[in-house]
Amino acid sequence: xxxxxxxxxxxxxxxxxxxxxxxxxxxxxxxxxxxxxxxxxxxxxxxxxxxxxxxxxxxxxxxxxxxxxxxxxxxxxxxxxxxxxxxxxxxxxxxxxxxxxxxxxxxxxxxxxxxxxxxxxxxxxxxxxxxxxxxxxxxxxxxxxxxxxxxxxxxxxxxxxxxxxxxxxxxxxxxxxxxxxxxxxxxxxxxxxxxxxxxxxxxxxxxxxxxxxxxxxxxxxxxxxxxxxxxxxxxxxxxxxxxxxxxxxxxxxxxxxxxxxxxxxxxxxxxxxxxxxxxxxxxxxxxxxxxxxxxxxxxxxxxxxxxxxxxxxxxxxxxxxxxxxxxxxxxxxxxxxxxxxxxxxxx
Numbered sequence: 389x390x391x392x393x394x395x396x397x398x399x400x401x402x403x404x405x406x407x408x409x410x411x412x413x414x415x416x417x418x419x420x421x422x423x424x425x426x427x428x429x430x431x432x433x434x435x436x437x438x439x440x441x442x443x444x445x446x447x448x449x450x451x452x453x454x455x456x457x458x459x460x461x462x463x464x465x466x467x468x469x470x471x472x473x474x475x476x477x478x479x480x481x482x483x484x485x486x487x488x489x490x491x492x493x494x495x496x497x498x499x500x501x502x503x504x505x506x507x508x509x510x511x512x513x514x515x516x517x518x519x520x521x522x523x524x525x526x527x528x529x530x531x532x533x534x535x536x537x538x539x540x541x542x543x544x545x546x547x548x549x550x551x552x553x554x555x556x557x558x559x560x561x562x563x564x565x566x567x568x569x570x571x572x573x574x575x576x577x578x579x580x581x582x583x584x585x586x587x588x589x590x591x592x593x594x595x596x597x598x599x600x601x602x603x604x605x606x607x608x609x610x611x612x613x614x615x616x617x618x619x620x621x622x623x624x625x626x627x628x629x630x631x632x633x634x635x636x637x638x639x640x641x642x643x644x645x646x647x648x649x650x651x652x653x654x655x656x657x658x659x660x661x662x663x664x665x666x667x668x669x670x671x672x673x674x675x676x677x678x679x680x681x682x683x684x685x686x687x688x689x690x691x692x693x694x695x696x697x698x699x700x701x702x703x704x705x706x707x708x709x710x711x712x713x714x715x716x717x718x719x720x721x722x723x724x725x726x727x728x729x730x731x732x733x734x735x
Contacts, residue, residue: 392415455473495554553569566591
């Protein structure tokens with residue numbers, strides 16, 4: 389495989405421009421992750437391109453955009469979701485949270501775009517169903533990657549008496565929020581989707597210990613997973629943390645499908661990937677044929693001090709890493725789909 393990088397600059401328009409550039413270069417497999425608004429635009433553009441250019445089809449591997457619309461109302465045969473979508477993550481996260489009787493008052497804060505809205509709605513629906521006694525004491529939406537000072541939001545959380553915060557924030561929006569919570573002495577548990585992403589572990593430091601939780605499709609410290617060797621080798625080679633298991637999953641799935649059909653033709657490969665089951669770092673997974681949403685185990689982790697046993701692999705040289713506190717089988721987080729997929733004729 390040759391990897392050809394393009395920078396979409398977190399912009400829908402810029403991403404569509406570089407997508408066209410990739411297609412003009414004859415690239416037939418496109419990989420993208422952040423964010424969901426960009427992913428929806430790319431998925432739609434790929435589907436239109438394929439309809440207008442038979443024989444020049446393109447496959448889109450989505451490794452990180454998790455708005456459920458991508459595998460429901462806006463699903464596409466050419467799109468493959470490698471991460472767990474937002475609703476699946478919340479289903480697993482709230483199943484774990486429901487057992488914690490100390491959770492009484494929850495604050496929701498999310499980025500103001502499709503994914504953030506999905507996290508907010510899913511959290512409300514799941515808590516109402518599983519823990520009707522829990523009070524949602526506040527909700528905030530803020531501009532994506534624009535806020536530099538989260539202290540006003542943290543002040544609102546403290547004033548509301550929140551003992552728990554649920555957020556789908558990622559990137560600087562999570563790192564800066566966690567730092568602001570640390571500076572303000574907010575004594576609340578954080579349940580996050582992306583506290584393991586670049587910059588956030590450093591922002592948390594010891595202040596996040598035993599308080600910040602993550603829902604993920606892989607925690608290398610969990611005894612049921614593999615990939616510790618990849619973590620170690622990646623750190624040696626790039627001086628960075630490897631946490632995006634979806635990149636491993638996507639390349640393996642692509643390679644297995646190509647070997648199965650004996651071709652790199654996107655139509656044949658796409659047909660082979662739908663319904664495929666295979667082993668990866670988090671166990672056996674299945675690319676569900678009905679909506680192209682990968683079905684896989686889900687893990688809950690808590691930020692903990694390295695001890696060489698339960699927490700062997702850390703992040704960003706902080707002396708801390710993710711201790712796995714729950715492994716949830718794929719069927720628990722699996723959700724029905726409304727996808728009505730239009731499929732091309734079999735090659």
